[in-house]
Amino acid sequence: MLKQVGYFDPVPKEDLIGRIDRLRQLMADSGFDLALLLQNVDRFYFTGTMQKGVVAVPLDQDPLVFVEKGTDRAAMETPLNLTPVKNDREIGDILRGRRLLAGKVGLELDVLPVAVFERMKRVFDFERCGDVSEQVREVRAVKSRFELDQIVMSGRMLTSVFSLARDEVREGRTELGIEAALTAAGREMGHQGFLRMRGMNQEMMTMTVQAGFTGAIPTLLDAPITGTGVTPAVPQGSSFKKVERGVPVTIDYGGGYNGYITDETRSFVVGDLAEPFRKPYETARSIIEDVLSFAGPGTDCRDIFHRAEGMARKAGLSDLFMGHGEGKVAFIGHGLGLEINELPVLTPRHERILKEGMVFAFEPKFVLPDLGAVGMEIDLIVGSERLERVTTGPFDLVCL
């Protein structure tokens, strides 16, 4: 029935088994006996269904996929065995009956609200617990062939949408008008509708268009170019600012296909690019060419950041690199998958070695106070020898 409405491919069983096995290895290394997963994305990742419930992954028994609501649908979505339950007390009884709560229980403490955690402690009555979110995030950081295929499909959607931008960016058009037209095109193609970002207060627009000084105003969001939005209640994203001749328009868009996010940015300009933006644009372009030339599996992400920062410094653009003033961010890229802030984070702050199968967005950007922003962002897969682009085609400034 779901096939009739163009529902996308389910996650293959081998993938799910591989994911669960990798989680168990990391759980064993960290002394966890059971992982209890509640977050929707984590549950989907390990089971292929997001229907309401709890996923229990014991170290040495089959996982238990408890479903409280959407049971029929869960059965269509996952090849794993389901355990339908009425409520969480029933889940507790089953887990206790199998003596699964005696050891150390791993929970997603980075996203689990305190009130939910307190209820779990009461109902499940486990003895010891700890944060298993790092292990979950590590497993999720390396993508399978199936996942890479979904990411490539997501990238195709993104490319189609960007190909329409040439007709939408016009002098006098508002940021909102451009966004509305382009995201509508993506949604009609089957864009999943929104992008997920892990953690409290993390909200991510599907697209954000900046057409000048709006790209240079910092806000709470941890991104180099955030936009002003139209209200202090949603202080990010596109606004009624209009496109001006010579001032770059940055369009940051996230594809969303079967859960998988791509995230790229292009810069557009009506007429000739105004002088102050030229060197930053050329430098951003060179930084992308540079990373493609040297990075691959085994590269330390700190080196990627430092090389890019060095190129910005050599161009005399340190102050503008990855934001200005308090808007400056401490990364030049971030992992992609079911969430837009997966591992790896490309930051100088801690070690992180690229591994084959990782996927990340790489976004050298420059912010010119009061004037605007320019730069680009492309998505990269860590291949067996080098980085491979998710999308094809040019990422240069588009002159209109």
Place this chain on the structure above:
Amino acid sequence: MLKQVGYFDPVPKEDLIGRIDRLRQLMADSGFDLALLLQNVDRFYFTGTMQKGVVAVPLDQDPLVFVEKGTDRAAMETPLNLTPVKNDREIGDILRGRRLLAGKVGLELDVLPVAVFERMKRVFDFERCGDVSEQVREVRAVKSRFELDQIVMSGRMLTSVFSLARDEVREGRTELGIEAALTAAGREMGHQGFLRMRGMNQEMMTMTVQAGFTGAIPTLLDAPITGTGVTPAVPQGSSFKKVERGVPVTIDYGGGYNGYITDETRSFVVGDLAEPFRKPYETARSIIEDVLSFAGPGTDCRDIFHRAEGMARKAGLSDLFMGHGEGKVAFIGHGLGLEINELPVLTPRHERILKEGMVFAFEPKFVLPDLGAVGMEIDLIVGSERLERVTTGPFDLVCL
């Protein structure tokens, strides 16, 4: 500068002071000495700015609005005094210096992740703490004149979008196509871009279009009509299902103006409404007329639910009322404001008396297994004597 881009009105200072005073009263009643607010919506509600930081509301001193990022912008957005800080340790030092951490500290434990809570305990070193989220939600449940004005503006946006639907719903058109066109129109007018729903795993689409059996498949979301979506990774919302003659198309849309959400549903049909949907539609309509005729300040929400349920029973439609099977929900309405799941909840499960200034969506809907869904949803303000509609104009089935 923000005015130039059409930025909406800031929250008036009197409003903020009134909100803080009401929170203090409820804090005093529950023995809290300090509220420490971290969630973006709660911080916005009490300060008018959502920029990065922490809001501390002591029982008998002025609130402290700590800002870590977006300081200039926060200064434009809030009339309250700001305390710029580098990090949370600095916040801890200031609070300790003022001896504000000695008593009982209230935190938003319904949304605060355990890891964030543990860090706060380490950095702030408070002695006793508890959940202040119920107090915050109670204050937020009753809207001021300014808030009602924003809600009315949000409703106007919603009405404009629905007025375009007549041209978009056509036989053979996909749910996604209709949604894409209509949400684009709303966004171009200045829709804030997304809707917020409080709590873990709560994700709300701006619009969802159901054109038949897709409206009858339950999913994790706690709503009567949820849709299938296009992927198990986002198992809700519009799909590639096409509009068929005689089968109702439900469009559930959330306006979003200056943070404030409206949430209404209309049913459309190409040709004559198929027979099985007629009685459910007429009953839903009668339920709305009934609530408008009797409810007002002082009404117990349980009575509203029971009367509606009684009308469904009398029509022989109990099985289909507010969902079918495990898709049945236990409410017929929900509070609206900055989040789509505010108080009051119109459920038979617990007492809740309507008060002047509350705003809620009222949504009698019927779900016919394998066939589809029909119904409507309108937003209501609890006035001084009776309920008042947020929007104007008809909410009847639109025949095309």
